[in-house]
Amino acid sequence: MSNQANWEQAEPGVKRRIFPPGKSIMMMEVHFEEGAEGYAHSHPHEQLTYCIKGEFEFTIDGEAHILKPGETIFIPSGATHGAKALQAGAIIDTFTPLRDDLLKR
Template identity: 70%
Template sequence: MSNINVWENAEPGVKRKIFEPGKTIMMMEVHFEEGAEGYEHSHPHEQLSYCTKGKLEFTIDGVKTVIGVGETIYIPSGARHGAKALEPSILLDTFTPVREDLVKR
């Protein structure tokens, strides 16, 4: 069953909707309740995260950075990273290449 354009739970207090991917790029919208965390992980994909609501603290390879509305953060391929919502927040995450581990076609 496809999970494209369907809201699904990721971690506690975190839900995501994956948009129809292109050949080598994809995007998803991620909603965080205040205090919710995107657990630390890594993947071989490059990632750009754009904040459309709220404020989040990212940890990328041990370095903490806070972003807010209208700001973006780059996560290199293979970097260990996670995020914590400092208030209710929304991100648009873009990945290249497509994260086949997330996309159920």
């Protein structure tokens, strides 16, 4: 199976590429321009995010968390969450189960 993925615009200043999934887990790489936001949302999937570079403020159910390179943050199923890039940067998001809403567009 190929590991190639195409870049797409997610929100203003935010682009992502979704990698081919496994049977019950998937991941994507997301790049943010400084000040760009991943808007607040929720989904039934568990999410683990790893910061490659930059600095981010994640808000999870109203609580702010700073994420820096080499750090991870866990987002529970159903939690309302969003992120703002305090510096230009990149993260890896991993989800389980599969996010069919992202895969079947």
